Amino acid sequence: MSRSQAIGVAPRSFVPLCVPEIRGNEWTYVRECLDTGWVSSVGRFVERFEKSVAQAVGARHGIATVNGTAALHVALMLAGVEPEDEVLVSTLTFIAPVNAIRYVGAWPVFMDSRESDWQMDPAHVAAFLERECETKDGKLVNRKSGRRVRAILPVHILGHVVDMDPIRELARQFRIPVIEDSTEALGARYRGRAAGKIGQIGCFSFNGNKLITTGGGGMIVTDNDEWAQRARYLTTQAKDDPVEYIHGAIGYNYRLTNVQAALGVAQMEQLSEFVERKRRIAAAYDEGLADVPGLAPLREPAGAFSTYWMYTVRVDAPQFGLDSRALLQSLEDAGIQTRPLWQPIHQSIPHRGERAVDCPVADALHRDALSLPCSVGLSREDQAAVIETIIRIGEEARA
Ligand SMILES: Cc1ncc(COP(=O)(O)O)c(C=O)c1O
Numbered sequence: 001m002s003r004s005q006a007i008g009v010a011p012r013s014f015v016p017l018c019v020p021e022i023r024g025n026e027w028t029y030v031r032e033c034l035d036t037g038w039v040s041s042v043g044r045f046v047e048r049f050e051k052s053v054a055q056a057v058g059a060r061h062g063i064a065t066v067n068g069t070a071a072l073h074v075a076l077m078l079a080g081v082e083p084e085d086e087v088l089v090s091t092l093t094f095i096a097p098v099n100a101i102r103y104v105g106a107w108p109v110f111m112d113s114r115e116s117d118w119q120m121d122p123a124h125v126a127a128f129l130e131r132e133c134e135t136k137d138g139k140l141v142n143r144k145s146g147r148r149v150r151a152i153l154p155v156h157i158l159g160h161v162v163d164m165d166p167i168r169e170l171a172r173q174f175r176i177p178v179i180e181d182s183t184e185a186l187g188a189r190y191r192g193r194a195a196g197k198i199g200q201i202g203c204f205s206f207n208g209n210k211l212i213t214t215g216g217g218g219m220i221v222t223d224n225d226e227w228a229q230r231a232r233y234l235t236t237q238a239k240d241d242p243v244e245y246i247h248g249a250i251g252y253n254y255r256l257t258n259v260q261a262a263l264g265v266a267q268m269e270q271l272s273e274f275v276e277r278k279r280r281i282a283a284a285y286d287e288g289l290a291d292v293p294g295l296a297p298l299r300e301p302a303g304a305f306s307t308y309w310m311y312t313v314r315v316d317a318p319q320f321g322l323d324s325r326a327l328l329q330s331l332e333d334a335g336i337q338t339r340p341l342w343q344p345i346h347q348s349i350p351h352r353g354e355r356a357v358d359c360p361v362a363d364a365l366h367r368d369a370l371s372l373p374c375s376v377g378l379s380r381e382d383q384a385a386v387i388e389t390i391i392r393i394g395e396e397a398r399a
Contacts (some may be wrong), residue, residue, distance in 0.1 A: 068205025
């Protein structure tokens, strides 16, 4: 007998965690690609998609890529990160930005989350740069490892933003660039500035569960003309002469296709509507779950505008009556899909290294947090059922 049957929750039809919303001009634009034969990496939709994302964040340039991981890989190269360098990165993230750091041969230095907003803790960044690094021959060096510290890569998680002012100030002081992983934060703002446009370079993802999707896709945004030009070059196999097949560097086949960009253009037309819908879903959860003991949602930080891309609560097991994984199981048995946050990357097999890294806040969030169904198209009835089921599971568990 499953846990939810044991506590008397009726199974219901499936409510997925977060699925795409395709209801605008997607068919029309994709059909245009198919009808005209412009299906590959050249075509008017790629350019339009780049412009619409750049415009949405207020950046001078947008360079489309096959996915967000590729965008991060190229962004690290543009920022001058080289083999054996170190990059400060959030440990509580999907693994992609840390993998990208390893793709360029550099090493991650993991930063813990801040208790109040779950994002990269600026106090940890300050402590590392001020206490553990020194400047030698004009280069910022980690005293212990002897490696050069080359960039900061904060990850805006779950549709909320990192407290960027102190991080930008530290980056300015220590003369290193900030690469924003804004893959989960398209449409979010920090003190009036768009996520992705606060550091020197920002990266987005348009995979299936993101706020807008191209199936798979990514984007680099920057104001730096030289970097933008280099990004275009590197993402298209570094062709110096396309007719003669002359290549001036090791390039990558990272360009987005016109078909995917067509989807992206149609999705971008609905961005503000999608953000609005996500915020309404968040408000309904906030209200519906407000009186449940032991559930605390991640809230919009002061001065920020969050998209609530992935509505997530922290479960206090003694107070709620069940821990996050037992709640996940009970909800799954009731046909409701939820998911925990990522294993913090300093704990992951490929990145944990030999020295233990202490990130207790991220570890606790991994243990306690659970993301709830929050598709743009989530119906009021389904959301009400999710809320009611959570309330019931908690009551039964505490009885
Ligand atoms: C924080 C974060 N960074 C990077 C990525 C990578 O994006 P993609 O899946 O498009 O490669 C994702 C999403 O998957 C993500 O959530």
